[in-house]
Amino acid sequence: MTYRAPLDDILFALRLAAGDGAIKPGGIYADLAEGVAEQTLTEAAKFAEGSLLPLDKIGDSVGAAYANGAVTTPPGWREAYAQWKEGGWNAIAAAQDYGGPDLPALLNAGCTEIWNAANMAFALCPLLGHGAIEAIEAHASEELKEAYLHKIVSGEWTATMNLTEPGAGSDLGLMRMRAERAADGSYRLFGQKIFITYGEHDLAPNILHLALARLPDAPAGTRGISLFLAPKFLPDETGAFTRRNDLRCGGIEHKLGIHGSPTCTMIYGDEGGAVAYLVGEENKGLACMFTMMNNARLAVGLQGVALAERATQAALAYARERKQGRAPGAGETSAIVEHPDVARMLLTMASFTAAARAICFETAAAIDRAKRDGDGAAQERAGLLTPVAKAFSSDIANEATSLAVQVFGGMGYIEETGVAQLLRDARICAIYEGTNGIQAIDLVTRKLRATDGAALKREMEDMRAIAREADSSQAALGDAVEALALASDYLIRAEPAAALAGATPYLRLFALARGATLLMKGARRASAEGDAKAARYAALARFFIDNVAVAAPGLARSVCEGAGSVNEAQAALGE
Amino acid sequence: MTYRAPLDDILFALRLAAGDGAIKPGGIYADLAEGVAEQTLTEAAKFAEGSLLPLDKIGDSVGAAYANGAVTTPPGWREAYAQWKEGGWNAIAAAQDYGGPDLPALLNAGCTEIWNAANMAFALCPLLGHGAIEAIEAHASEELKEAYLHKIVSGEWTATMNLTEPGAGSDLGLMRMRAERAADGSYRLFGQKIFITYGEHDLAPNILHLALARLPDAPAGTRGISLFLAPKFLPDETGAFTRRNDLRCGGIEHKLGIHGSPTCTMIYGDEGGAVAYLVGEENKGLACMFTMMNNARLAVGLQGVALAERATQAALAYARERKQGRAPGAGETSAIVEHPDVARMLLTMASFTAAARAICFETAAAIDRAKRDGDGAAQERAGLLTPVAKAFSSDIANEATSLAVQVFGGMGYIEETGVAQLLRDARICAIYEGTNGIQAIDLVTRKLRATDGAALKREMEDMRAIAREADSSQAALGDAVEALALASDYLIRAEPAAALAGATPYLRLFALARGATLLMKGARRASAEGDAKAARYAALARFFIDNVAVAAPGLARSVCEGAGSVNEAQAALGE
Secondary structure (H helix, E strand, O other): OOOOOOHHHHHHHHHHHHOOOOOOOOOOOHHHOOOHHHHHHHHHHHHHHHHHHHHHHHHHHHOOEEEOOEEEOOOOHHHHHHHHHHOOOOOOOOOHHHOOOOOOHHHHHHHHHHHHHHHHHHHHHHHHHHHHHHHHHHHOOHHHHHHHHHHHHHOOOEEEEEOOEOOEOOOHHHOOOEEEEOOOOOEEEEEEEEEEEOOOOOOOOOEEEEEEEEOOOOOOHHHHOEEEEEEOEEEOOOOOEEEEOOEEEEEEOOEOOOOOOOEEEEEEOOOOOEEEEEEOOOOOHHHHHHHHHHHHHHHHHHHHHHHHHHHHHHHHHHHHHOEOOOOOOOOOOOEHHHOHHHHHHHHHHHHHHHHHHHHHHHHHHHHHHHHHHOOHHHHHHHHHHHHHHHHHHHHHHHHHHHHHHHHHOHHHHEHHHOHHHHHHHHOOOOOOOOOHHHHHHHHHHHHOOHHHHHHHHHHHHHHHHHHHOOOHHHHHHHHHHHHHHHHHHHHHHOOHHHHHHOHHHHHHHHHHHHHHHHHHHHHHHHHHHOOOOHHHHHHHHHHHHHHHHHHHHHHHHHHHHOHHHHHHHHHHHHO | OOOOOOHHHHHHHHHHHHOOOOOOOOOOOHHHOOOHHHHHHHHHHHHHHHHHHHHHHHHHHHOOEEEOOEEEOOOOHHHHHHHHHHOOOOOOOOOHHHOOOOOOHHHHHHHHHHHHHHHHHHHHHHHHHHHHHHHHHHHOOHHHHHHHHHHHHHOOOEEEEEOOEOOEOOOHHHOOOEEEEOOOOOEEEEEEEEEEEOOOOOOOOOEEEEEEEEOOOOOOHHHHOEEEEEEOEEEOOOOOEEEEOOEEEEEEOOEOOOOOOOEEEEEEOOOOOEEEEEEOOOOOHHHHHHHHHHHHHHHHHHHHHHHHHHHHHHHHHHHHHOEOOOOOOOOOOOEHHHOHHHHHHHHHHHHHHHHHHHHHHHHHHHHHHHHHHOOHHHHHHHHHHHHHHHHHHHHHHHHHHHHHHHHHOHHHHEHHHOHHHHHHHHOOOOOOOOOHHHHHHHHHHHHOOHHHHHHHHHHHHHHHHHHHOOOHHHHHHHHHHHHHHHHHHHHHHOOHHHHHHOHHHHHHHHHHHHHHHHHHHHHHHHHHHOOOOHHHHHHHHHHHHHHHHHHHHHHHHHHHHOHHHHHHHHHHHHO
16 A cells, blocks of 8 residues: 655644744754755655555564564564664654754654554554653663663664553553562562563564552552663673563563554563662652653654554545546546545545644644743643644544545455555554543643643634634634633533543544644645645645534533533443 | 343334334234234344354454355354254244245344344344345246245345445446346356355355346446346256356455455356346346345444444443542542543443434334335335435444444453454444445435425424424534534535535434434433333433534534535545
8 A cells, every 4th residue: 555755744734833933043943954854754754665664564464473472573574673773763852962863853743653654563662762762861860871771762772661550551540560679779570561562572682661660668549659660681790781681571462453563461570570770769650651651642643643644645546546436527437536425535534634733743843842942831832732632633543544444445344455454553542642531631630721721821812813814704713713712611610520521522622623723824824835735735724624623613512511411321321 | 242132222212113003903013012022132132142142253253264165154153043044033024925924124123233233244144135035025036036035034045245346336337247148038147246245155055146237238337237146056957956056256355344254256157157047127137236225224224233232332341340540529449430531432322322223213114114004205214214324323333333442442452352343343334235425425316305305304394393392401402403404405405516525414414313303202202101211311312412413513514514615625636
């Protein structure tokens, strides 16, 4: 199945999110001036299309294999990983102190989309490594950084996140994995983790596990969780990493999708305890882990954008080729792209993708501004937008990949054509790194109310300014923004049960209003700049406003008037 | 994974659709009086839960297997089919003249839901057989009926529908399979069909293929298609069916779901031509096939209801058991069913299922009234509701099974728990027997306009009468009905390109208004009758109105104002 990285769309969205005058000497994106973004994305596209894409299907059909504690990745993946590492792609946003090129989160977002579109199961390994890099950089001792950070920045070794246990998924406070203090200042880990992505594999000679565990004297709940680093191989007396640590993979899951990515059960401390080092302070592990989680949440949003883009390209290519029936006014059999109902599906997919990309890139730009300019408002904005970027993008990935199957018809239901794989792969994005329900709850219970709603207020002002410029034929844009304002006012004052009941429709509403205004802003800019795709951007924005964002007032009604029926009917469910 | 046939819900929906006073001596459902419906459904549930459900997972994991032209069904399926046949379940709505019990379509609908919830891949074989039975009964010669009908009614033999070819899916006019007249009045078939469900298998000793083909002198397009019956085995000189016909299975597809159901490529006439008999008149095959298709479309809707019901039950059972986090006001860790956001997912699934069931059963009741009373208005109503029943039910099956995966979280993504299978199995329903896009186009271009919109007018009057009785807290019900009225008025007058662009949101809008009014009607009836589940029905109806049907005005806006942007943006897609 074909995929070409949509370089012009990505670059356009990147420039829009970067803001006026940012990509030039003196701007916060000075390092992207002189064509650096274009060159980096072009090279990334070459590698993704040439080396990762051809391995995507074999990853699905062969999958990762487990035997006797070892995991074998699909044929060709080891070689591709070696190229990946040598190409310097592993961690382009990592700090220069540890061998990274320190490129902005925004450019990293563009690359992340491209890697995941070509081969999500492969790209997932470094994706989670990025979170580990950030957590170690922010919280680990200098000694740990010196020993480990260079190697996971370069990709020589990989890193994992160990959070989930059978009894502790969304609720990490229920975690039971045990840590004990050792005499030498290190720790020993005992227990089991599940759903550990790339917990074991054959791509790299060592794997660093970041794991949450509980000390014997720790307080109950989330305030008693500490973060540890436990390498698969420990240094021997010569300093070479040859000593096998007391941790192992007990098996991998048989999953709906991302078959190439091994999802491992990890067993710690069967033989006296896995040696581990504290990251950050004792009992402050959750905060450290959230450094990883926020990074990973935006990255999962980008996976959603990636699969939606790839599904759109696949469906469009098929729809241009497949001939059935006569479109209105056609004299002979038409390509199905000419049928208005098929066009509606394709436009839904394309406009979903563009809106989700715009939201993710805005989030990445806010992260850059917070980091590079120490801008507190940008930090708050990144917090507000991250759950929307993660949940909306993964929701629309489910919808877009399912629509791609629908456009292919019967051919979509057979595995041969590859679109069914996209649907299966995409389905995890709404679940991992905090389910989309958790994202919605984070949005309404924390992010909306943070600093007295200042971030929301700024966001609303920006959306209203864009909507005010809309002409009278685009009333639906203003209606969407005002529906969001109404629902936001309601939620800020609502009782917890009512706010929680409205969380999911509210997040969707937020994304529709924010997505529609960003598409409109982009369309205006493209027109003003005489962009070659200006007509296309305008058409997509109009389609999104008239056919997708029109759902906004209904969602606001569900938020403001629907909670009562949720709470009331809940009683009927408990029976 | 657990499934209990929801007998009370099915019986309640059945009585509601049957209408007042119909299930008693003298009523059109006199044959259901004295507990016949209850007994039949209870026995069906026993068989489904005891014999079909346990084979569902092995059907998925082992699948049907192909070798050298033969297809082996999964372990245990042959024995289950033998029991199915002996139990008399194969065709309970078939005419008594041919050995059927002639029970109403409405009761058959209840049973169809139950079979498909327990094991959709298995139930698909007789489901398609029902269509073949109707087509042969309505169109075949007495001779053909005598020779074949008893055996496919009893289930001794099975029957298939052969429509699709590589170049002819939604557009049957492009069909190329060739038929030639033979000297003895029979015909010979040559060519290839694809996607033939149970085209070959080991459940029965003979398979009757109903196939569409084109005679040498036939007009082009759909007016040149004839329907033929081609048995796998032909009678020898003793009358025993031992002579292998010149048709064979060339392979089966590797599909996203329904793995137990073999999807066959069928090759006709490699060795001189497959012997076939004309059904109906030459070149009138499409009309005959539509007899099968309409039946099958409602049945596919019921498959959607079935999988949505099963997914709801699975998610609810898991949500009652799984403990994570504290719900509002809870002192300790709560079952996740108590979290409002999870409750919203479960209520969405449950109310979707109830609404889709109500629409499907109304359709079945209209079929019964048309057949038993010769009621022309009921015939028109069945025509109007069939595309809605098929498309809405299969759409919500996709949504409900995906929500079930979401409620299960990470456990939903691994195949072990079985909910991922429901998602994969359900995905075909929106595609086969006419894609949901084809259903929507059928609705807006034919069914809405039929007999000057008389059927729509009667449907609107019924919905308005129900909405008028709503109290002021239920304004969303009236708004949904009026949104439908608005969109209907627009579509009846719209240009073809605009009507086609609005077809899919219109079908959804129709289903939301019709579903909401039926749920409200049912809730009132349950309350008036003091039904034990009256509070639950009221809560589900209210939830559906306040949280699902609130999308209606937005959909109407998309229908009435969105077509321009579809048609305009289509140009951008063609590039």
